[in-house]
Amino acid sequence: MTRPIPTPVWRRLPALWWEVLTLSWRCTPGLTVLALLVLALSVVAVPAVALTLRATVDATAAGASGVALACAVGVAVAHALTSTFQTVTGEVITTVADRTGRMGVHPRVHRAIASVPGIAHLERGDVLDRVDIVRRGTGQIGRSVWNVLLSASHVLKLLVTVVLLGAVHPLLLSLIPLAAVPLWAHRRGQVLVRRAEVEGAENHRLQQDLFETVAGVTGGGEARVSGADTRLDRLRGEAWRATERVRFRARARAAVWTFAGWLVFVSAFAGGIAVVIVQAAQGTGTVGDLVLTVMLAVSLGQTVRGTVTATAETAGARRVVEPYLWLRGHVAGELAREGCTEEPPRSLTEGLALDRVSFTYPGTERPALDGISAHLPAGSVIAVVGEYGSGKTTLVKLLLGLYRPDAGTVRVEGRDLADMSTEGWRSRCSAAFQDFGRFEVTFGETVGLGDLDRIGDPDAVARAVREADAEEIAAGLPEGVHTQLGRRLGGVELSEGQWQRAALARASMRRDPLLFVLDEPTASLDAPSEEAIFRRYMERARAHARGTGTVTVVVSHRFSTVAGADLVLVMERGRLVETGTHAELVAVGGRYARLYGLQERAYTAGT
Numbered sequence: 001m002t003r004p005i006p007t008p009v010w011r012r013l014p015a016l017w018w019e020v021l022t023l024s025w026r027c028t029p030g031l032t033v034l035a036l037l038v039l040a041l042s043v044v045a046v047p048a049v050a051l052t053l054r055a056t057v058d059a060t061a062a063g064a065s066g067v068a069l070a071c072a073v074g075v076a077v078a079h080a081l082t083s084t085f086q087t088v089t090g091e092v093i094t095t096v097a098d099r100t101g102r103m104g105v106h107p108r109v110h111r112a113i114a115s116v117p118g119i120a121h122l123e124r125g126d127v128l129d130r131v132d133i134v135r136r137g138t139g140q141i142g143r144s145v146w147n148v149l150l151s152a153s154h155v156l157k158l159l160v161t162v163v164l165l166g167a168v169h170p171l172l173l174s175l176i177p178l179a180a181v182p183l184w185a186h187r188r189g190q191v192l193v194r195r196a197e198v199e200g201a202e203n204h205r206l207q208q209d210l211f212e213t214v215a216g217v218t219g220g221g222e223a224r225v226s227g228a229d230t231r232l233d234r235l236r237g238e239a240w241r242a243t244e245r246v247r248f249r250a251r252a253r254a255a256v257w258t259f260a261g262w263l264v265f266v267s268a269f270a271g272g273i274a275v276v277i278v279q280a281a282q283g284t285g286t287v288g289d290l291v292l293t294v295m296l297a298v299s300l301g302q303t304v305r306g307t308v309t310a311t312a313e314t315a316g317a318r319r320v321v322e323p324y325l326w327l328r329g330h331v332a333g334e335l336a337r338e339g340c341t342e343e344p345p346r347s348l349t350e351g352l353a354l355d356r357v358s359f360t361y362p363g364t365e366r367p368a369l370d371g372i373s374a375h376l377p378a379g380s381v382i383a384v385v386g387e388y389g390s391g392k393t394t395l396v397k398l399l400l401g402l403y404r405p406d407a408g409t410v411r412v413e414g415r416d417l418a419d420m421s422t423e424g425w426r427s428r429c430s431a432a433f434q435d436f437g438r439f440e441v442t443f444g445e446t447v448g449l450g451d452l453d454r455i456g457d458p459d460a461v462a463r464a465v466r467e468a469d470a471e472e473i474a475a476g477l478p479e480g481v482h483t484q485l486g487r488r489l490g491g492v493e494l495s496e497g498q499w500q501r502a503a504l505a506r507a508s509m510r511r512d513p514l515l516f517v518l519d520e521p522t523a524s525l526d527a528p529s530e531e532a533i534f535r536r537y538m539e540r541a542r543a544h545a546r547g548t549g550t551v552t553v554v555v556s557h558r559f560s561t562v563a564g565a566d567l568v569l570v571m572e573r574g575r576l577v578e579t580g581t582h583a584e585l586v587a588v589g590g591r592y593a594r595l596y597g598l599q600e601r602a603y604t605a606g607t
């Protein structure tokens with residue numbers, strides 16, 4: 001099969017600029033029009049000042065004081081407009097670009113990444129590097145089209161200026177090609193800077209992760225107690241220095257290129273001015289010509305610098321635009337590869353099945369799941385047990401469609417989950433994980449996020465809170481479910497167990513899930529609280545079973561809590577080593593029975 005040749009970046013840029021311009025229009029129409037207007041008028045402002053100034057001087061020399069006065073007023077008006085444009089253009093463009101970046105581009109990036117079925121791609125270094133660059137530079141993407149328009153307006157200004165100078169003396173036309181030298185030199189430097197950004201992205205991510213670990217409340221506390229914070233901080237410093245070394249070298253080389261380019265242009269320009277001065281001294285030009293030349297000479301410097309800066313920024317934005325386009329291509333490729341649109345069934349009668357499922361995490365050697373086959377009947381409560389790292393979480397993540405099996409099939413009512421629309425399947429799943437999210441919104445919202453359609457429904461939220469046994473938490477908050485959570489936002493901080501119950505309540509928001517997963521969501525709770533919650537969720541599972549045939553999967557280390565499950569799956573090093581009910585497995589006297597006995601003895605000894 002021949003692979004399609006990817007479209008070069010430069011051919012995709014015009015479409016991207018047009019897209020950003022329409023986004024600007026949608027995000028902030030008034031300012032977008034103002035920015036376009038200011039750019040158009042700024043092209044004619046400087047030549048207008050120069051021409052009216054020449055007319056003023058020549059009229060004065062000819063003794064036409066009335067004309068001279070009128071031209072002087074023209075100079076004042078044109079000068080005032082030029083100054084205003086110089087101040088306003090940057091402000092307006094920055095505001096438009098910033099709004100477009102935050103309100104338009106940022107949500108698009110997040111939506112695109114989230115639209116890819118599964119999360120396996122978020123474990124890939126090449127994807128993470130690009131996401132890191134794009135997240136830091138969405139403003140530059142919003143600004144990219146304005147830099148292009150700014151460059152175009154500066155180039156136009158430059159052309160008008162040089163044409164006027166050419167009329168004074170044709171030799172000055174040679175400045176046109178020479179004005180391109182600084183642009184070219186700057187571009188060369190930017191290529192080096194761009195390469196250095198991608199090269200240093202991995203170390204930058206590493207230092208950021210280490211910083212968050214050391215400075216974070218959770219990980220940071222642990223690091224301080226264990227004394228690992230000094231070492232982690234040293235590693236962070238090393239990673240930062242490695243990134244900075246690469247960046248600094250590239251920027252220094254880029255600066256040398258820019259300086260050399262400017263030197264060539266400025267030398268040529270000085271020669272041009274000398275020619276005009278000689279011409280005026282010989283009487284072949286007017287005093288007005290000399291004034292016009294000096295005026296344009298001053299503004300030409302600014303115009304060329306503006307052109308270089310805007311063009312350099314356009315080129316510089318490629319270090320963000322290129323990874324952005326790469327990410328979009330990646331997302332489109334992933335979506336095309338999936339292309340599954342089948343809707344999930346309304347209810348289950350047969351249930352879910354794993355058929356020789358294997359899975360290895362990207363970048364690792366050992367399979368996390370190895371040839372798992374099991375039937376999870378509709379309406380049943382399945383317990384998954386096993387030691388640390390045996391593959392329990394990976395198994396439920398495959399059931400939830402967060403990862404795709406490398407081999408084998410996950411079936412829903414006999415149909416391959418891979419053929420089903422990921423969005424459709426996820427909308428029929430509920431899950432509470434050990435690493436639950438702490439969403440710092442109001443308590444009611446943190447629960448309601450479990451079912452966005454009903455986030456504002458107080459009855460639905462109250463019921464979910466009741467099911468997670470979290471009523472006392474809500475009642476204890478100063479403003480009940482309307483209390484803002486999180487200290488950073490001036491709200492109330494919940495304890496670990498309270499956050500966990502909030503996560504459980506969130507998972508209870510959906511009324512008719514086909515798959516309900518509880519992956520050790522009660523690890524922060526004591527054994528009696530955990531048992532009480534599981535009892536409650538077992539009852540809920542039985543009620544769901546009668547309606548939609550929901551399969552409830554519970555992952556736990558505490559064997560006693562899951563003894564009431566219909567089926568227990570015992571995992572060991574990625575393999576399913578035993579299957580049966582609690583009674584059957586105890587009777588067999590195998591791995592489950594041994595681990596169960598050990599835990600029971602430990603519990604009895606502790607009481």
Ligand SMILES: Nc1ncnc2c1ncn2[C@@H]1O[C@H](COP(=O)(O)OP(=O)(O)OP(=O)(O)O)[C@@H](O)[C@H]1O
Pocket residue numbers: 123361362364368386387388389390391392393394395
């Ligand atoms: N994102 C990941 N990338 C690479 N390897 C991973 C990842 N997540 C888990 N693993 C590995 O896959 C194996 C199974 O992990 P998994 O989290 O499924 O086990 P578990 O039984 O749920 O463990 P625990 O009881 O500690 O939660 C482990 O060897 C683990 O190190």
